[in-house]
Amino acid sequence: MKRVIVVGGGIAGTIVANRIARTIPEELEKGEAEVVVLDKSDKHVYQPGQLLVPFNVQDPVELVRNERDILDHRVRFLHGQKGEVTKIDPANHTVVTADGVSHTYDYLIIATGSHLRWEEVPGYKDAVYSPWDFDSALKLREALDQFSGGTVVINVAKLPHKCPVAPMEATLMLDDTLRKKGLRDKTEIVYTYPINGIFGIKTTNDVMIKIFQERGIKVISPFNVTNVDPKNKVMESQEGEKVKFDLAIGVPPHVGAKVIGDSGIGDKRNWVPTDKFTLRMKDHSNVFVIGDTTDIPISKAGSTADFESYIIANNVANEIRGTGLKKTYDGSVFCYIATGVDSATYIRFNYANPPVPPPPSYVHWWGKLMYNKLYWTVTAKAIV
């Protein structure tokens, strides 16, 4: 029997486990193969939805479900100490869980994700609200409800981070929300970003920065934050800028999972070295890496994991069946970009073709909301 172990039950791990189950149903039912998902938590959080919570577009209760309810019934799921992976050992084809059990595998898929390292920037956690953190998203909703004007700074502490377009979305949704409340003329919005411009892809940056200019949003970039003074509400940068604010919304520094570092299989930020086309861990051909976990220069986003899941599921199935067929990842990414609380655009691209966002419209906003709502019943379950 071939055993496939998926470490991590977030968006990437769940989609890929379900897609494998749907790709090799006969092998699973005959007991010729097994798919096991390991995660400490038995809850599944749809993190992309957190961005909409502060703007009262998304009910946070709808963002959390039981992982078991999302996984295909043919997928085994272990959680708690039985699912908390404490060591990944590719050389010996095993993973060890917190209950001391060593699990051997024929194929391993690492989906341990990206995580916030607030403490890298002194003062950040005390002074900055972040939709990238569930609890902080709720607090930001309260803060925005009480906000009556002043300076709002939006900051990206470090690249890369998950949902790369989301800082632009947060800025434009904030602008729109304040206009609708009659507070925009009492507010200065300042967007700060580690490299020139507001986004890393030139074709998208050129379109989006015009929207920022039309909305009167001030941009300070490059701006690499070094520290935040929570008492005096001042954010400082390596470049020598000091921005005083009344409200700060930010993206804390991101790193890969601790277990990657503990296992000695990642780089200095715990990203796992991965081939950008095969999605296999470098030097370990029976280990695949998916989603935010990789060190690939590509977007850390749910849609990226979804696109990658087709490649990994098919290649695992091909190897189990011995077909010799191989699929490769072309760098596909799709992201809606909210440009307000009733309009959006999008980017769709791959390694070879840069994206140019179409004009913002209500249709794309509707598409963004539908995409989020369909996550539970379509995307997560790998229906398409």
Next chain:
Amino acid sequence: MIKMSLKIYKKLDLTGQSCAGPLGELSGVLEEISPGEAVEAVLGDEATKKDVVAWATKKGYKVVQERRDGNNYVVVLTK
């Protein structure tokens, strides 16, 4: 030639599109390197190569090697 004492910490293939862009990807990695380490970046066109060299120089990084590799441009950077 790269000084023999420099160890390539990471090779970054930046020929494709990525949300952080070449400078964003490099900024995150270069901050991590220790003395004696370098980052090798593969870039898909000359304009991007010039942008990377200008940005790295302004940030205080050293460009220890520039070379062509087929249609691509390779730049090795260190602190």
